[in-house]
Structure formats: structure tokens, C-alpha cells
Amino acid sequence: MLGEYKDSGFKEPPFLARRADGQVLQLPRLLYLVAASSDGSRSYGQIAEAVSEQFGRGVSADNVQTLVDSKLRPLGVLAAPDGSSLKLERPNPLLALNFKTAVIPPALVNAVTTVFRPWFWPLVVVAALAGFFALDWWLFFVHGIAQGLRHLVNEPVFFLIVFVLVVLSAALHECGHATACRYGGAHPGVMGVGIYLVWPAFYTDVTDAYRLGKGGRLRTDLGGVYFNALFMLGALGIYLLTHFEVLIAVILLLQFEMLHQFLPFLRLDGYYVIADLTGVPDIFARMKPVLLSLLPWRKPDSRVTVLKGWVRIVVTAWVVLTVAFILYAYGVMLLHMPTIVGTAWASFVDLVGGASIAVQHGQIASGLFSALQLVLLALPILGLVWMLVRLVQRLVLLAWVRTRGRPLHRATSFLVMAAGALLLALAWIPPQGNYQPISPSAHGTINESFDNGGAVFNGVVRLVPPLRDIVPAASPSAAPSSSAPPVLPSPAANPAASSSPAATPAASPTPSPSP
Amino acid sequence: MSQLQKAGLSTEELEAQQGEQLPDREQMSLINANVAAPINAAIALNVLSDGSVAYANAEQTAPISQSNLPPPA
Known part of the structure; x- marks a missing residue:
């Protein structure tokens, strides 16, 4: 039992406990008191007596039994009556290592x-x-x-x-x-x-x-x-x-x-x-309740109302900005995947060539440098692929579990995912999918990052005959992306910009203030 | 059993008691030897060229007419 979570942003400060497997748990005061009083020798009545005194309100033996059976044991804080402990999965939080x-x-x-x-x-x-x-x-x-x-x-x-x-x-x-x-x-x-x-x-x-x-x-x-x-x-x-x-x-x-x-x-x-x-120890976990609480017709979620007033404002602002940032960063990355792949491939070919020439000429340091860069180039690409695979896995699993017993919901969610996959296919298949490396004329501005989006949108509209007449922008001439025009098959002369793997968007697909 | 205990808590109050698992705190440092950003910043600040002067981006805004007619005598 770790005690109170100090200087908390909650109206009622939560308490912390640590399970045998190292997992830290955040508990309301009552659950914490019950857990702290459960030493394995006391009866429910004795625990109730001790907790009532500390809590300042009456807690019956039945209350304690309910809390132990339905709250503390499922969380793994207390062992089962036979002494065994549940083997619980550790949480896999959003955007974790x-x-x-x-x-x-x-x-x-x-x-x-x-x-x-x-x-x-x-x-x-x-x-x-x-x-x-x-x-x-x-x-x-x-x-x-x-x-x-x-x-x-x-x-x-x-x-x-x-x-x-x-x-x-x-x-x-x-x-x-x-x-x-x-x-x-x-x-x-x-x-x-x-x-x-x-x-x-x-x-x-x-x-x-x-x-x-x-x-x-x-x-x-x-x-x-x-x-x-x-x-x-x-x-x-x-x-x-x-x-x-x-x-x-x-x-x-x-x-x-x-x-x-x-x-x-x-x-x-x-x-x-x-x-x-x-x-607030885990703000990422509050993203969904905060967003739902922003809907005017919904009652604010209890996970939001437990926060102090100023904390609620800061957390809400953080959630809104973070959602916008993540949607934009992931969206742009997915939309420009062909350019990322093209640039990484061009760098790969360049580095392999550079490494072999350096080794042939006995320039061991240059050869090592190129080899190191190859590793650094491969790691972000692997990370990117892994991230995408996990994202698809999570979405499919979530849709399958959450729509159990509701065929209409299930069909809708999978239709939405299919539409997303179609959009991506359009963005990745030429002519929209431009597999040329980033051109020297590309600026990478936010405006430019949406160019390909227009082309993909037009592609979708052209697939749906009734929309062709409604949306005037759906002309085939808008298709090629201006962000990555087909120029320069080899990277630029500047070694910092060309051979550094991190100079590719694959290494930093998110618009961050540093590399 | 004390008087205090007899009152007990309601089902709603018990239901509202929720514990949650906190994620491990793994403080990271990213290995990002990308020197492109500082170099680009330096180029933008125009510090990498000898005797550097500020880059002027003048735009032609006045209309220019062109024709094959000879100039008036």
C-alpha cells in the first residue's frame, strides 16, 4: 500500500497500491482502507469496524464483503479465499513504448x-x-x-x-x-x-x-x-x-x-x-470520457467530474489538442506513405552503394557510417509497420468485441473500416500514390500536406457515379500530388539532408519541433 | 457492532467505488541523431555562408507589356 497520491488534481485524493507483479493501482479511499485492513486474519466484521472508524461513515460487514468480492479481488489487490491470486494482464496503454x-x-x-x-x-x-x-x-x-x-x-x-x-x-x-x-x-x-x-x-x-x-x-x-x-x-x-x-x-x-x-x-x-x-496520473486514459463529456446532450462522465475545476479545463484542452495532433500526424503519415517509402528506398539504395564503394576503397570509417545509417533507416520503418499492424489489430478486435450480439452495429463498423481501407488504397495506388522521394521543391508545409488528401477525395468521388455531378472539384486533373512531384531520383548533395536517415519523413512523420 | 456500522453504504455508493490500473512510468530518451534540423535552422538563419547576406525575395508586381512594334521615333 503506497498511501495517498499527493497533490492530486482530484476533488477527493485517490490512493495508490502496488500489486505483487509490480502493477500500480489507483483506488478510492474506501477501497484503499478496506484493502489496507485486510491482513488475512480479520473477519469481514472486524474489517468493517476498523474501516468505519477511519472512513467516518458506517460500513457494514456485507459492504466490506461486496467490495472485496466485486472490486478488490478482480483487480488483483486481494487474494481469493483459497489464497490464489488472479493472473491479470497488464494494461497496454495508448502510445506506449x-x-x-x-x-x-x-x-x-x-x-x-x-x-x-x-x-x-x-x-x-x-x-x-x-x-x-x-x-x-x-x-x-x-x-x-x-x-x-x-x-x-x-x-x-x-x-x-x-x-x-x-x-x-x-x-x-x-x-x-x-x-x-x-x-x-x-x-x-x-x-x-x-x-x-x-x-x-x-x-x-x-x-x-x-x-x-x-x-x-x-x-x-x-x-x-x-x-x-x-x-x-x-x-x-x-x-x-x-x-x-x-x-x-x-x-x-x-x-x-x-x-x-x-x-x-x-x-x-x-x-x-x-x-x-x-x-492526474494517466491523462491518456481520460481521453474518451473527456471527449464524450464535451457533447452537450451527454451527462459529464464521472471520470471527468471527479477532477478539480481548473484541472478539468487543462485536461480538456490537452485532450482536444492531442486528438487533433494525433489525427493530423497519423493521417498525414498514412496519406504520404508512398512518398515515405520512396524516400526511404532511395536513401537505402544510396547508402548501400556508398557503403560498398567505401569498403572497396578501404575507407572503413565511411563504410561503418553508412552501415550505421542503414540500421537507423531500417528501425523507423520497422516501427512504422509495427504501429500500423497494431492499429489495425486493435480496431478489428475492438469492433468485434464491442458489437457482440448487435449484427447491425457490427456490419456498420466493419463497413466504416472497409471505407477507410479503400481511402488508403486510393492514396497508395498510383497515380495518387507517388512513390518518388521527397523532391527538393517540396516544402512540407501544413497546406501542402493536405494536397494529396484532395486527390484521394477526388478519387473516391469518381468511384461513386452519383457524386460526380454533385461535387464539381472531382475533376481528374486534380489528381497528381504537388507535394511530391516526380523529380530527382537520387538524394540531394547535402550530406546532412540526404544521407542522414532521420532526414526522411519515415524517421519523423509527426510535425514535431525538433527532428 | 457499532451504530455507525449498522447504517452501511448503499448499493450505488458501493458501485461508484472504482479502482484502475495505472500504466508504468517509463521515461524515455529518443536516440535521434538527425542533424538535419539544426543545419536547416542554421541555413534559414543564413549563418553557413561566408560573408552571408540576407536573402531578398522581391516580387514583380507592376504589369509589363511586350510587343514587336518598333519604338516610336
């Missing part, structure tokens, strides 16, 4: 946090933050970024150094989360690797941070970028000693990564900051 593999065990993670702990001493934090602001001022107003980037552009082998430093910085980011979690009094779990949407990612299990107060939770959220800032200060120190300009490019790149981390619509640090500021 996939292909997780634990690499560093909790004992080692805790040992690492002991080493880094002094970095969270208040005076050290203040000094480090002052140093970081001074770094930014020096970088952008005194030294400038041009030479760092010029070295990088002129010497592609430096990309290997940049990549290694970015990976190191990401690892240190995780140490920051773990150390902040431990500093607050919670115990971090494993560290590992996985794929988040389309990006390879490191992760740290800081589930135990739920038990911390708002300050401790926020420290855990921001510990990662704080350690990135420390990494940058270290890189600056080495730069001042060596004048190795590539380090300036690394610092610049890490600043973009920091901004990326604050994107609040995915489960990145920015999302956790919002969740912890509002005191």
Missing part, C-alpha cells in the same frame, strides 16, 4: 544513482542551471554555431562522433530520471531499450515515482533534460580545452532534442510534466 528489453537491473540502476546523487544538491542545481544559461548565451550571442555545423557538413565522418555522443547523452538522460526518482525517495526499476513509435529509445522504469509528491515527480520528469544540460556543459568544457568545433554541433543538436522532449502529445517528458502539474 514497444519492443521493450530490460538491460540494466534495478540493483545496478540504484548503484548508478548513488554516484550521480550530488548533482541534485540544491546549490549544485542552481550552479548548473546558471552555467547552462551562460552556455546558451555564449553559444548563440558570442561564439555562434556556424563553424561547428560547417565542420560537420564538410566532414561526414564526424557524424559518427556526433552519433556516439548523442547516444551517450541519451544514456545520461536516463541516469538523470533514475537519480531524480531516487533522490525524492522512490526506487527506480530497470533501464532498457525499445522503440517508441518510430524512434529507437532508452527508457527507465520510474513507476515508483507515483508515490512522490508533486515536487518529487516533477524532479523525476525534468531530471533527464537536466542531465542533458550537464552533458552539454561537459562538452563545452572539452571544447574550451580542445577547440574541437564538432562539439558545438553536438551541443546544438542536444538543444533540439531537449525541445523535442517537451512535446506534450506523446509519452515524452513534456507529457509527464503536464500529468504531474495537474496531478
Whole structure:
């Protein structure tokens, strides 16, 4: 039993419990009191007596039995009368990390946090933050970024150094989360690797941070970028000693990564900051009730009305913006899948050619660089395919389960899915499906991202004879997409834009503020 | 049994007691060595060319007429 969820955004603060399998549960106070009083030796009457005193209202033995049988045992909080525990499936939340593999065990993670702990001493934090602001001022107003980037552009082998430093910085980011979690009094779990949407990612299990107060939770959220800032200060120190300009490019790149981390619509640090500021532990789970509560003819859902007034406003704003962001990002990605595939393929062919030429000429570093880029190119594509497969699986399963015993609903939902599949087929089959790489003339503006949508819509209209006359825009001339005109079979000359796999939309299909 | 306990809670009150499973908190760092974004930003700020000058995007808005007739004498 972990106690009250502190500084919560709920009118009645919820309580937290942790199951034997590590799953954390959010319980209302009454359920928590019953669970905490159930030590295996007390009768229902004795539990009722203890709970009544703490709860301040009368709770009968029958009430306790009902709560135990219908609420606590199905959740796995309490064991069955024969001592057995239900084997419950862990939730698979929306937009979660996939292909997780634990690499560093909790004992080692805790040992690492002991080493880094002094970095969270208040005076050290203040000094480090002052140093970081001074770094930014020096970088952008005194030294400038041009030479760092010029070295990088002129010497592609430096990309290997940049990549290694970015990976190191990401690892240190995780140490920051773990150390902040431990500093607050919670115990971090494993560290590992996985794929988040389309990006390879490191992760740290800081589930135990739920038990911390708002300050401790926020420290855990921001510990990662704080350690990135420390990494940058270290890189600056080495730069001042060596004048190795590539380090300036690394610092610049890490600043973009920091901004990326604050994107609040995915489960990145920015999302956790919002969740912890509002005191709502799982905002993603409230998307459906919040949206349904916006309908004027529906009574607000109890999962929304339990929130404090200002929290409800913030959560509703977050839900609306997140839904718009996800629909747009997924929609554009699906619509432009042919261009993504075309660009990735062009990069693949280019990289294989580059790698083989480099190896033939004995340029091992260049060959390794190309091979690394091939791996980095393949990972996002795999992530993208996995994401689509999971999406289709979820939709089909959901439609099948939710419409059980209602043939009309079932037929309608599958018809809607078939219509969606038809739209995608139209977007992916030429001429609408343009499998050329992204052209140098494409800007990738939001307006441009809708161009293909018009062509697909026209394609649908042309398939339905009665609509041809009603919708005047349905002329075949509008079909080709202007976002990816068929030009340039090979990538551009700029190594940063052409051979970096992440420069393809496959690596960043979502309009995020950083790569 | 105390007087307090005898009153008990209603079925609706018991039904309203809902627990929920919270997702694990997995704080991530994405490995994204995409240097295109800072380089593009630098190009947009015009810092990568020597002696760089601001890019002017002047548009021709006045109408220009053209003909094969010789100019008036």
C-alpha cells in the first residue's frame, strides 16, 4: 500500500497500491482502507469496524464483503479465499513504448544513482542551471554555431562522433530520471531499450515515482533534460580545452532534442510534466470520457467530474489538442506513405552503394557510417509497420468485441473500416500514390500536406457515379500530388539532408519541433 | 457492532467505488541523431555562408507589356 497520491488534481485524493507483479493501482479511499485492513486474519466484521472508524461513515460487514468480492479481488489487490491470486494482464496503454528489453537491473540502476546523487544538491542545481544559461548565451550571442555545423557538413565522418555522443547523452538522460526518482525517495526499476513509435529509445522504469509528491515527480520528469544540460556543459568544457568545433554541433543538436522532449502529445517528458502539474496520473486514459463529456446532450462522465475545476479545463484542452495532433500526424503519415517509402528506398539504395564503394576503397570509417545509417533507416520503418499492424489489430478486435450480439452495429463498423481501407488504397495506388522521394521543391508545409488528401477525395468521388455531378472539384486533373512531384531520383548533395536517415519523413512523420 | 456500522453504504455508493490500473512510468530518451534540423535552422538563419547576406525575395508586381512594334521615333 503506497498511501495517498499527493497533490492530486482530484476533488477527493485517490490512493495508490502496488500489486505483487509490480502493477500500480489507483483506488478510492474506501477501497484503499478496506484493502489496507485486510491482513488475512480479520473477519469481514472486524474489517468493517476498523474501516468505519477511519472512513467516518458506517460500513457494514456485507459492504466490506461486496467490495472485496466485486472490486478488490478482480483487480488483483486481494487474494481469493483459497489464497490464489488472479493472473491479470497488464494494461497496454495508448502510445506506449514497444519492443521493450530490460538491460540494466534495478540493483545496478540504484548503484548508478548513488554516484550521480550530488548533482541534485540544491546549490549544485542552481550552479548548473546558471552555467547552462551562460552556455546558451555564449553559444548563440558570442561564439555562434556556424563553424561547428560547417565542420560537420564538410566532414561526414564526424557524424559518427556526433552519433556516439548523442547516444551517450541519451544514456545520461536516463541516469538523470533514475537519480531524480531516487533522490525524492522512490526506487527506480530497470533501464532498457525499445522503440517508441518510430524512434529507437532508452527508457527507465520510474513507476515508483507515483508515490512522490508533486515536487518529487516533477524532479523525476525534468531530471533527464537536466542531465542533458550537464552533458552539454561537459562538452563545452572539452571544447574550451580542445577547440574541437564538432562539439558545438553536438551541443546544438542536444538543444533540439531537449525541445523535442517537451512535446506534450506523446509519452515524452513534456507529457509527464503536464500529468504531474495537474496531478492526474494517466491523462491518456481520460481521453474518451473527456471527449464524450464535451457533447452537450451527454451527462459529464464521472471520470471527468471527479477532477478539480481548473484541472478539468487543462485536461480538456490537452485532450482536444492531442486528438487533433494525433489525427493530423497519423493521417498525414498514412496519406504520404508512398512518398515515405520512396524516400526511404532511395536513401537505402544510396547508402548501400556508398557503403560498398567505401569498403572497396578501404575507407572503413565511411563504410561503418553508412552501415550505421542503414540500421537507423531500417528501425523507423520497422516501427512504422509495427504501429500500423497494431492499429489495425486493435480496431478489428475492438469492433468485434464491442458489437457482440448487435449484427447491425457490427456490419456498420466493419463497413466504416472497409471505407477507410479503400481511402488508403486510393492514396497508395498510383497515380495518387507517388512513390518518388521527397523532391527538393517540396516544402512540407501544413497546406501542402493536405494536397494529396484532395486527390484521394477526388478519387473516391469518381468511384461513386452519383457524386460526380454533385461535387464539381472531382475533376481528374486534380489528381497528381504537388507535394511530391516526380523529380530527382537520387538524394540531394547535402550530406546532412540526404544521407542522414532521420532526414526522411519515415524517421519523423509527426510535425514535431525538433527532428 | 457499532451504530455507525449498522447504517452501511448503499448499493450505488458501493458501485461508484472504482479502482484502475495505472500504466508504468517509463521515461524515455529518443536516440535521434538527425542533424538535419539544426543545419536547416542554421541555413534559414543564413549563418553557413561566408560573408552571408540576407536573402531578398522581391516580387514583380507592376504589369509589363511586350510587343514587336518598333519604338516610336
